Amino acid sequence: xxxxxxxxxxxxxxxxxxxxxxxxxxxxxxxxxxxxxxxxxxxxxxxxxxxxxxxxxxxxxxxxxxxxxxxxxxxxxxxxxxxxxxxxxxxxxxxxxxxxxxxxxxxxxxxxxxxxxxxxxxxxxxxxxxxxxxxxxxxxxxxxxxxxxxxxxxxxxxxxxxxxxxxxxxxxxxxxxxxxxxxxxxxxxxxxxxxxxxxxxxxxxxxxxxxxxxxxxxxxxxxxxxxxxxxxxxxxxxxxxxxxxxxxxxxxxxxxxxxxxxxxxxxxxxxxxxxxxxxxxxxxxxxxxxxxxxxxxxxxxxxxxxxxxxxxxxxxxxxxxxxxxxxxxxxxxxxxxxxxxxxxxxxxxxxxxxxxxxxxxxxxxxxxxxxxxxxxxxxxxxxxxxxxxxxxxxxxxxxxxxxxxxxxxxxxxxxxxxxxxxxxxxxxxxxxxxxxxxxxxxxxxxxxxxxxxxxxxxxxxxxxxx
Amino acid sequence: xxxxxxxxxxxxxxxxxxxxxxxxxxxxxxxxxxxxxxxxxxxxxxxxxxxxxxxxxxxxxxxxxxxxxxxxxxxxxxxxxxxxxxxxxxxxxxxxxxxxxxxxxxxxxxxxxxxxxxxxxxxxxxxxxxxxxxxxxxxxxxxxxxxxxxxxxxxxxxxxxxxxxxxxxxxxxxxxxxxxxxxxxxxxxxxxxxxxx
Ligand code: SF4
Numbered sequence: 001x002x003x004x005x006x007x008x009x010x011x012x013x014x015x016x017x018x019x020x021x022x023x024x025x026x027x028x029x030x031x032x033x034x035x036x037x038x039x040x041x042x043x044x045x046x047x048x049x050x051x052x053x054x055x056x057x058x059x060x061x062x063x064x065x066x067x068x069x070x071x072x073x074x075x076x077x078x079x080x081x082x083x084x085x086x087x088x089x090x091x092x093x094x095x096x097x098x099x100x101x102x103x104x105x106x107x108x109x110x111x112x113x114x115x116x117x118x119x120x121x122x123x124x125x126x127x128x129x130x131x132x133x134x135x136x137x138x139x140x141x142x143x144x145x146x147x148x149x150x151x152x153x154x155x156x157x158x159x160x161x162x163x164x165x166x167x168x169x170x171x172x173x174x175x176x177x178x179x180x181x182x183x184x185x186x187x188x189x190x191x192x193x194x195x196x197x198x199x200x201x202x203x204x205x206x207x208x209x210x211x212x213x214x215x216x217x218x219x220x221x222x223x224x225x226x227x228x229x230x231x232x233x234x235x236x237x238x239x240x241x242x243x244x245x246x247x248x249x250x251x252x253x254x255x256x257x258x259x260x261x262x263x264x265x266x267x268x269x270x271x272x273x274x275x276x277x278x279x280x281x282x283x284x285x286x287x288x289x290x291x292x293x294x295x296x297x298x299x300x301x302x303x304x305x306x307x308x309x310x311x312x313x314x315x316x317x318x319x320x321x322x323x324x325x326x327x328x329x330x331x332x333x334x335x336x337x338x339x340x341x342x343x344x345x346x347x348x349x350x351x352x353x354x355x356x357x358x359x360x361x362x363x364x365x366x367x368x369x370x371x372x373x374x375x376x377x378x379x380x381x382x383x384x385x386x387x388x389x390x391x392x393x394x395x396x397x398x399x400x401x402x403x404x405x406x407x408x409x410x411x412x413x414x415x416x417x418x419x420x421x422x423x424x425x426x427x428x429x430x431x432x433x434x435x436x437x438x439x440x441x442x443x444x445x446x447x448x449x450x451x452x453x454x455x456x457x458x459x460x461x462x463x464x465x466x
Numbered sequence: 467x468x469x470x471x472x473x474x475x476x477x478x479x480x481x482x483x484x485x486x487x488x489x490x491x492x493x494x495x496x497x498x499x500x501x502x503x504x505x506x507x508x509x510x511x512x513x514x515x516x517x518x519x520x521x522x523x524x525x526x527x528x529x530x531x532x533x534x535x536x537x538x539x540x541x542x543x544x545x546x547x548x549x550x551x552x553x554x555x556x557x558x559x560x561x562x563x564x565x566x567x568x569x570x571x572x573x574x575x576x577x578x579x580x581x582x583x584x585x586x587x588x589x590x591x592x593x594x595x596x597x598x599x600x601x602x603x604x605x606x607x608x609x610x611x612x613x614x615x616x617x618x619x620x621x622x623x624x625x626x627x628x629x630x631x632x633x634x635x636x637x638x639x640x641x642x643x644x645x646x647x648x649x650x651x652x653x654x655x656x657x658x659x660x661x662x663x
Binding site: 011012014015016017018020022031032034035038039043045059060074075077078081123124125139140141142143144146147150151152153154155157159189190193194223225289309310312313316406407408415425427428429430433434 | 483484485486488490491494495496498499500501502503513518541542543546547548549550551552554569571572573576577580581590631632633634643644645647648649651652654655658659662
C-alpha cells in the first residue's frame with residue numbers, strides 16, 4: 001500500500017539522491033510556519049497551490065476564554081502572523097472561534113480533508129494519524145514547509161516498509177492507546193527509524209476510525225516516518241458526507257482508487273512483527289521516553305534487567321521521575337490528569353471518560369484538564385450530555401488546542417508534579433519544566449482521576465480480570 | 467536562504483553521552499514562539515544548562531570550560547521526538563557544525579542537512595572510541611572531511627568513513643538548497659499535475 005501511494009506521487013528521481021514527491025495536502029500551524037513564510041517572502045515567491053494548504057493555530061492557544069485576545073504577547077504574535085500569512089496567500093484558515101478550529105490532526109480527519117491515497121505533510125512530527133485512512137502522511141521541518149509552499153513538492157528519500165500485525169481480540173478495558181504503547185515498549189523508540197509502518201491484523205481491522213487514528217498518531221514515537229492502515233468499509237463510512245469529501249460521481253471515482261490501495265497478498269516488507277492482542281493490558285509509562293512503558297500491573301524493571309549500555313539513561317530517567325527500580329505503578333500518587341491532544345482528544349475518548357466517571361466523583365488531590373481536540377468535538381460533547389456528566393463528577397471541559405501536550409500555553413504541569421496524560425510524549429519537561437508525565441489511555445486517566453492515584457480502569461469498571 | 471558552504475574542519479568536541487536526546491531537550495517548546503530564525507543558541511539544552519532559578523548547572527557539559535568546539539558527540543538516537551527545525555537552528559546558532567552519534571532520528575537528520583549542520587553517523591564502537599579520546603584528553607581534536615566522507619580522531623589517526631547521500635553532500639559543499647532545486651523543476655511539476663487531473 002505504501003509503495004502504491006508513494007510511487008504514484010513521484011515527480012522526479014534525483015540521480016543518486018532523494019525523490020521529488022508531490023504533496024496533495026499540506027497542513028500548517030502557527031509555530032513551525034512563520035520562518036517558512038518569511039523565507040518565501042525573501043525569495044519573492046508566493047504559495048504555489050494555496051487551495052491544497054489548510055491552516056489552524058493550535059499549539060500556542062489558551063484553552064480558556066478563547067473569545068478574548070490572547071494574553072501572552074508572543075503567542076498572540078505568532079497566531080496573528082499566521083492569520084496575516086494566510087490572508088496574504090489565500091490559504092483557508094480555521095482560526096480561533098471558527099467552527100472548524102482545532103488541533104490540526106484532529107480537524108483534518110473530521111472535516112474529511114484527509115482521504116485515502118493522499119500524500120499529506122505538516123510541519124509537525126505527529127502528522128502520522130492521517131495515515132489511518134490509508135494515506136502517506138509524515139511530519140516535516142520548516143525548510144521543507146517552505147519547499148511545499150513554494151512548489152507543492154518535497155525532496156525525500158523513500159523510507160523502508162514495516163508491517164506490524166496485531167491479531168486476536170482485545171480484552172475489555174484495553175484500548176488502541178494501549179496497543180500502541182505496547183508496541184513501542186516492545187520495538188523501542190528507535191525501532192521504527194527509517195521505516196513507514198503499516199498496522200494490520202484482525203485487532204486493527206476491528207478498531208473504529210478514531211481508535212486507528214490514535215495508533216497511527218504515535219508511530220513517530222517508535223522513530224518511524226509514519227504509520228498507515230488500509231482503508232476499508234469503516235474508513236469509507238466514516239468519510240461519507242463529511243465537509244471536504246467529494247460527492248456523487250466524483251466519490252465513486254475516488255472509491256475505485258481507494259479500494260485498490262490495500263497491500264496485495266504476498267507483498268514483502270523490509271521488516272515484519274507479529275503481536276497477539278490478548279497479551280495487551282492497560283499500559284502506562286514510567287520513564288522519560290514513550291518506549292519506557294509497562295503493563296499497568298507490572299513493576300518497574302530492575303537495574304540488572306537493563307543492558308549495561310542503557311543503564312545510565314535508565315538511571316537518569318528514573319531519577320527525573322523520582323521512581324525506583326522494582327516500584328509498582330499502581331497506587332502511585334498523582335497530581336494532574338490530562339485528557340486531550342491529537343492522540344486522544346476526540347469524541348470517542350471523551351465518551352470513554354464519561355462512561356467511566358458517570359456517577360462517580362473526581363478525587364480531591366487531582367487537578368484535571370479535559371481538552372477537546374476541536375470545536376466540533378466540543379460541540380458534540382455538549383450535544384451528547386458528556387459535558388454534564390463531567391461537571392457532575394467535578395470535571396470541566398476546556399476549549400480546544402494542544403494544551404498540556406506540549407505546554408506552550410498556560411497549561412503547564414508544575415515542576416515535580418505527577419501527571420497521567422493521554423498525550424504522546426513523556427520527555428523531560430514536555431508538559432512544563434520539571435513536570436513528570438506518565439502516558440496512558442483515556443480510560444486509565446479517568447480511573448486515576450477518580451482514585452487519586454494510578455488505577456487500573458478494569459477495577460473501576462469492575463471488569464473481571466483474567 | 468542559501469546555506470553556508472561546508473568546509474573541512476578540525477576541532478575539539480563536546481561530549482554528551484546520553485541516549486535518546488529528544489528535540490524537546492535540545493530546545494524546549496516554550497522557546498519556539500519566535501517568528502524569525504535567530505537567537506535559538508541561547509536556549510540550546512536550556513533545561514539541562516540552567517536550573518529552575520536560571521543559574522547555570524555546573525556540571526553540564528556546555529557549562530564546563532574544559533569542553534568546547536564545533537563538534538557535538540552524542541549517544542544513540544539523537545534528535546528524536548518533535549519535528550521542530552528549531553533544534554537544528556539552535557545547535558547551529560550555538561556554534562556546532564557537526565553532530566556525531568551512532569543513530570539519528572529521521573526528521574532531525576533532514577532538518578540538520580537543510581541547515582548546513584552535518585550529522586555524522588558512526589558505529590557504536592567508533593562512538594565509544596571518540597568518547598574515550600575525549601575522556602582521556604578533553605582537548606583532543608577531530609577532523610571532518612566531507613568531501614571524502616571521513617571522520618578522524620586526530621591523535622591516533624583512527625578514522626571512520628561515514629555515509630551521506632551524494633545529492634546532500636553536493637548541496638552542503640556548494641551551499642545550495644533544496645528550494646532552488648525544486649523551483650528549477652517547475653515544468654516537470656506542472657506536467658505531473660496536469661496528468662493527475
Ligand atoms: S496535540 Fe501535542 S502532539 Fe498533537 S499536534 Fe498538538 S502538540 Fe503536537
